[in-house]
Amino acid sequence: MKTKRFSVWRAIAGNAALFILLLAFRWLTAEQENGWLNMGLRPLHVAADTTALAAVTPTIILEQTIHYGETLAGLLQECAVLPRDITRTVAALQKIFDPRDLRAGHSIHVATDSTGALHELLYRPSPEIIVRVEREISGELTGRCDTLALAPEVFFLTGEVESTLYGAVLEGGETPELLLDFTDILQWDIDFLYETRRGDRFRILFEKLFVAAPDGKREFVRYGRILGASYEPKHLQQDGASARAFEPEKFFTAFYFKPRERGTGGYFDRDGQSFQKTFLKSPLNYRRISSFFSFGRRHPILNKVRAHTGVDFAADHGTPVVASANGEVQEIGWKGGYGNCVVIAHKNHFTTLYGHLSRFAASLQAGDAVEQNQVIGYVGSTGLSTGPHLHYTMFLNGQAINPLKIQPSSGDPIPAEFMPRFVEQRNALLQQMGLLPVRIPFALRP
16 A cells, blocks of 8 residues: 555655656756847857749848948948858859949948848939849849930020029029030130120020939939020120011021931031031130230240241140141151140141140050041140140141131031921920011001
8 A cells, every 4th residue: 555655745745846847847958049149149040042032022121321342242241241142143243244333322221131132223324324224033143234214305595694604504504514515515606715795695495305203203324415505695685675676597506407317417507507617716715815826926935026827825734736627647746846736637628736635545656547626635735835835737738727717618418408497396396495586567657
């Protein structure tokens, strides 16, 4: 009887001991987990095969600002992307975009999952271009470049020169880029650094290009084509005091026209004559003319009266100098008092000389063909010179002529077969620019 009772108590004690051991184990496990958390540690995860991660939903989305000197690999490392995915992402992007061209101040969009596997990288080098790296279903990372559609809208700007044309355009709410496009069109007839006057007016009918922004609004990308451009010197404008007639046909007005659908377009005047001339009014942006064409100027260094068969344009050291017309480089190098000098031969026995250059355009050499507006050198003060400027001489049949008085010929006019379409387009542009005179019937005239 006693033996049976002892066996029962031993069984109860054994169960109680087992129960106590289980409780102790649970308590120790909880303490260990709490210890991990208190130390800021996370339980280790077994790395999964990234080729099977395409179906994992990204849970971490980061927008990382690019700072000067940062690399793509460094940016991805800051986003806690897996090391092997960093290497694969850089390699995939290099096929469509050079990661070294990431610009400080821009940002990259990175989407990963909780393991650090990259699912998407997105970067916009410009408003209309998006480059991205995406993970395919197979797990492979591939790069793609998307170009957003540009939507053009037509705008009209008119204003009056109070101090400078530059200031007038900016006052109208536009940027210097539009001014440069405008002056490029009319530069053959007007020297905007020398011939602008207070009271002159201008009109620009132009395109702005937009893309759809992520917030649903439109975003300005850049200026499109200038459709019509007009510059109106004050002495040609309508004057109420003298009852001078409104004669817009005397203004410098250009219209864009493309004769053939597959050809190139250009700018033409009211009569269909090309606005592009054989020679530019000046081969650089200068501050002032420091010395004019003369046969009796006292040389500032030699202190002798001698002919100055050219024009000196004072400009900052390093200002780009361009070819004033298409031609071929005849000479390049040191040329006595002219210092570093370029001589270009043109059609119809014209030659131009560019002296006192600080240096020449890279790889330019004698025999090279150059185009109008192509940079050939930079302003300096080499040779017999008292300060940075460009000495510019024009020759006709070997005889020096005054480049400020030359009347350059125009390019090819619009072929006769396209003139009816041009006139129709020209009149529509004139109407939009407010330059189409309203004809008053004779019976209604006072």
